[in-house]
Amino acid sequence: MKTKYTIEDMDRIADEIRSRISVQPEIGLILGSGLGPLSESIENPTIIPYHDLTGWPLSTVEGHAGELVIGNLEGQDVLVMNGRIHYYEGYEMSQVTLPIRVMQRLGIKTLIVTNAAGGINQDFVPGNPMLITDHLNFLGMAGANPLRGPNLDEFGTRFPDMSQAYDRELIEITRGVAKEQGLTLYEGVYVCLSGPTFETPADLRFLAGAGVDAVGMSTVPEVIVANHGGQRVLGISGITNSSNLYGEAETTHEEVIETGLILAPKMMDLIRGVLRLL
Ligand code: HPA
Numbered sequence: 220m221k222t223k224y225t226i227e228d229m230d231r232i233a234d235e236i237r238s239r240i241s242v243q244p245e246i247g248l249i250l251g252s253g254l255g256p257l258s259e260s261i262e263n264p265t266i267i268p269y270h271d272l273t274g275w276p277l278s279t280v281e282g283h284a285g286e287l288v289i290g291n292l293e294g295q296d297v298l299v300m301n302g303r304i305h306y307y308e309g310y311e312m313s314q315v316t317l318p319i320r321v322m323q324r325l326g327i328k329t330l331i332v333t334n335a336a337g338g339i340n341q342d343f344v345p346g347n348p349m350l351i352t353d354h355l356n357f358l359g360m361a362g363a364n365p366l367r368g369p370n371l372d373e374f375g376t377r378f379p380d381m382s383q384a385y386d387r388e389l390i391e392i393t394r395g396v397a398k399e400q401g402l403t404l405y406e407g408v409y410v411c412l413s414g415p416t417f418e419t420p421a422d423l424r425f426l427a428g429a430g431v432d433a434v435g436m437s438t439v440p441e442v443i444v445a446n447h448g449g450q451r452v453l454g455i456s457g458i459t460n461s462s463n464l465y466g467e468a469e470t471t472h473e474e475v476i477e478t479g480l481i482l483a484p485k486m487m488d489l490i491r492g493v494l495r496l497l
Contacts, residue, residue, distance in 0.1 A: 233324040251334035253479015261290035293494035307414040312365040336433035336456035349405040351454030375447040389453040396492030407432025411439035457482035
């Protein structure tokens, strides 16, 4: 399978999607682990399984469906990615972020990313969402930055600014929606680690000391590429488990998926509320 993509590769997939839809969505939404039920609320959906799209990387993980759902939500045309692939599956960063490039070629201007995350902040109660205000690009610091390699000038500059990777206006809007709906909405810094191992207690204490509030295995590469291509980004983590800084309990994928079911309706309310205001 290809790991380096040209604009023509991206356009070919974008054209395949375009040929099956009659709307021009400007909002993309990525659903993380356990949040698949959100895509069931899309009205007039066109469903495109990832395996129908030539060269689209396919997920291997249970709990991650693999389809695009294009339709309407709260009066907005949206393109929903139900399931994503991860670096830990063995994919290259270029593959992990290919969908973002395709969205950019499709004309998607705003990206809403969700994920399941472990709460490092000890005030976080699992089952509640966290607004991502910033991220720690741990993988990128170590070299696995999705923009490593020749710059694609068509999308953006060689050295993109990341001082506002999460759009301030979207953050404000989301805060307002949570307040109006009486939803608990934490805020904080998300870190993406490679996975697939969950963290050791020492990892978690280290991350807590570095000012991280939530930990996961996705999102950051996508957000970097989205910013590079000029998209506005809103990031929301569903806190599915609290991290055990002293090894008090185990973390399991089942727990992540189960709590995702409690989180899905809350995340949906939040996202619907935001969409109404865009
Ligand atoms: N760690 C990493 N990724 C995760 C976690 C976690 O505790 N929970 C959900 N995704």
